[in-house]
Amino acid sequence: MSIANKADYQNFTLLSYHHIPSVHHLEIFEEAGGYEMMKKCFTLDPEKIKEEVKNSGLRGRGGAGFPTGVKWGFFSKDRNQRKYLLCNADESEPGTFKDRYLLEINPHILVEGMIISAFALGTQRGYIYIRGEFYEQAMILEKAVKDAYKRGYLGKNILGSGFDFELVVHRGAGAYICGEETGLISSLEGQKGRPKLKPPFPAIKGYRGLPTIVNNVETLAAVPWIMRCGAAAYKKWGTEKSPGTKLFSISGDVNRPGVFELPLGIPLIEVIEKHCEGVREGNKLKAVIPGGSSAPIFTAEIAKEVRMDYEDIAQKGSMLGSGAIIVLDETRSIPDILKWTLEFYHHESCGQCTPCREGTGWMEKIFKRAEQGEGKLSDIELLDKVAFNMRGRTICALSDAAAMPTQGIIKAFRGELESYIKIQMKNR
Amino acid sequence: MKKFEFNTANKKKYQELLTHYDDIQSALMPVLHLAQEQHSWLSPEVVAHISELMGIPEIKINEVISFYDMFYDHPTARNVVQVCTNITCSMFGGREIHKGILDHFQLHNMRPSQDGKLYIQKMECLGACEMAPCMRINNIYEGHLTLKTAVQKLEVLP
Missing domain, CATH: 1.20.1440.230 (NADH-ubiquinone oxidoreductase 51kDa subunit, iron-sulphur binding domain)
Known part of the structure; x- marks a missing residue:
């Protein structure tokens, strides 16, 4: 097999398989190294997996940036209790399209991440709540899930481990608020997607009143890499408080918009100048929305100074959010x-x-x-x-x-x- | 009132959907998607049937339908077109494309054309900002549009 078909774990955590043609096929994903970690994790103590994720400092990639390991720590350890793992793929913050890009090319990285996470958490059933507009992506995911079932990676007694996990792709129907975790739960319950008062938090009382963990696509997809290379390796990227890499969705007035996986803490101007090849038509930068439409806008002056991590952006008056960067040039009102x-x-x-x-x-x-x-x-x-x-x-x-x-x-x-x-x- | 029921293939799919959930109400959204795929909109007859089938009061179903932009309580058309008008798409002419399409085909937003061919809907961010301005034609994304290319894509639809 050529090296081009091997995953690149050196330079990426999330997009490590993205260069491989047709990696949405289970066999190709598996040949490249996929599902290895799932198999290995079944031999580990679930608490060890949780520990590793906690030590990595991985923070929720949906927008709030809450430490994943801490969220998991609130969850019931009773493996016989009915509990749920929900993946938030409702990606609807204006400017954000990273989860779509991750999923449509490599759905199995999420499926593997969810199986490992479900095993660690002891959940018997999981749902991927994907926004209704992402119909093609939902079909890609459904195929991936179906293939994983066929291979014995989902269902009863997975690979003889004694662990059962059912996974379902659930389509939303066009409502931004369903990206809020309790709104998502209401929606999954077959109701209007209205958020619920917290506490109790979903980890205690969530879907159908039972303990539920809700994690973003990007968060769950990072888990296999963390288990493969270890928390310490993950922390080599990013800053002390914002470790790891992040998917940034960049749109607007740049020459090369798209999704880039970059270490947290990277200067915003480097993202624009180097990765996006600068502001379009040689125009002057006017402003940047750094974290989706709900993030306060930065003037060009601040945009040139800020680093893309949770702390530096917050200190300058905005937020990292989902990592959606909208660049505005001097022609914009x-x-x-x-x-x-x-x-x-x-x-x-x-x-x-x-x-x-x-x-x-x-x-x-x-x-x-x-x-x-x-x-x-x-x-x-x-x-x-x-x-x-x-x-x-x-x-x-x-x-x-x-x-x-x-x-x-x-x-x-x-x-x-x-x-x-x-x-x-x-x-x- | 013409009675609605699922066709044979969808009856099977309905039964399968129920197995995905631990309670029947949780299956409501996938069932509504299924009904809409068959009937193109969620008419009172569809709602009545689903209510009877699932044992969920009609008002609860109508509440859900009215909450979500992709469930339709009025007739649509053979082709449902959603035009993004959020920040990045609007920067590159998404709103002019939306208005231009309506003018070109002499339509109103969210009202089907008389020949039943087109239904145009102004949408919030479709999550495809790198291909702004974009729209969806029957679940397929089309990006980097101009008014001209958008109209061309709609004209060739069946």
């Missing part, structure tokens, strides 16, 4: 970005908490009034005030996710908003 963001969150609010249901609508109305030339400069303060009152007052983070980018734009681009309101008034 910031009020446009604000309008599209506000429309989105208004549309996606599930409506159960007043500050979010009303606040997202008010903010959109205030902006659209200004767009019609009927605004006044004090509307900026009004927007800021509404946004402030939406923060930290609701069941889930959608309200904050709408408020934060609004306040971020006001802070970073107030001058441009003021000119916009004035111009719209004049042109009325």
Whole structure:
């Protein structure tokens, strides 16, 4: 077998198989090294697997960045109790497309990661909740799951280990809020995807009221590599508090948009200049949204200084989120970005908490009034005030996710908003 | 009111779906997807049938249908087209494409064409920003669009 068909564990943790043609076929994945770790893990004490994941410092890659090992630590150790492992593949944060890219080329890395994680956690059943729009990807996953069953990697008494694990691909139907873990649980229960009050956290009381772990695609897909190469090797990448590599989805005004696996802590400007081959048409950088639409925007000045890890981005006033970077060049209008963001969150609010249901609508109305030339400069303060009152007052983070980018734009681009309101008034 | 029921193949699929879940309500979304694949939209007759079949009150089913953008409580068309209008796609003309398509085919958003061929839906981020602007035609992604190429792709549909 040629070296080109071997996995590259040296340079990648998540995309280590992505260069291999047709790696979505089980045999090809397996020939390259896939499912080796699953087999090995069945010989280990489940607690050892949890320990290794905890020691790696892996943090939840869906957006919140909560340490995976700590989340797993809250979970019941009773292997006979009915418990669930849910994979969050609802990827819907605007700007994010990394999970899609990971899955559509290599579905088996997730299946292997889920089997190992399920064995460590002692869950008997797992679901991959994939957003409804990803129909083709759901079909690719279903085929992978079916093939894994045929091979005896899923089902009863897997490879004679005595461990049973059923895995099902479950399609969503178009709702951003189902990416929130308790919204996802409600949706899986066959309800509206409305988030639930925490505590109790899903690890204690989740799907159907039973203990449930919800992890992002990228989080679970990192597990086989961590088991292969070890927590210490994983920590060689990234920073002390943000170890490992991360998938970044980069779109907007760059020459080469796409998904890149890079060590956490990489300077944002290096991502743009080196990996994305710079800003398109030689234009000047104006701003960057560093972590999906809910992350406050950075001006070019800050974008040139920031490092892509949880801590440095937070310290500069934004968040890493799902690692979705949207690059804006000098030709872009910031009020446009604000309008599209506000429309989105208004549309996606599930409506159960007043500050979010009303606040997202008010903010959109205030902006659209200004767009019609009927605004006044004090509307900026009004927007800021509404946004402030939406923060930290609701069941889930959608309200904050709408408020934060609004306040971020006001802070970073107030001058441009003021000119916009004035111009719209004049042109009325 | 014309009665709806699953065809033979889907009856089998329905039974199989139930085995994937520990309670019947959890199977509701996959069952709705299945019904919509067969009937193209979730009419009152479809809802009545599923309610009877699964023992879930119609109001609970209608609640779910109304919550999700991809479940339709009104007729769609042979081709369902979803145009992304979120940040990156809008930066590259996604909104103009959405409006341009509606104008070209003289349609309204989320109303089927009279010949039953096209149904256009403005969508939030489709998760394919690297190919902005993009749209989905019957579950298939099409990226790097212009209004011209978008119209061409729709014109050749059956």
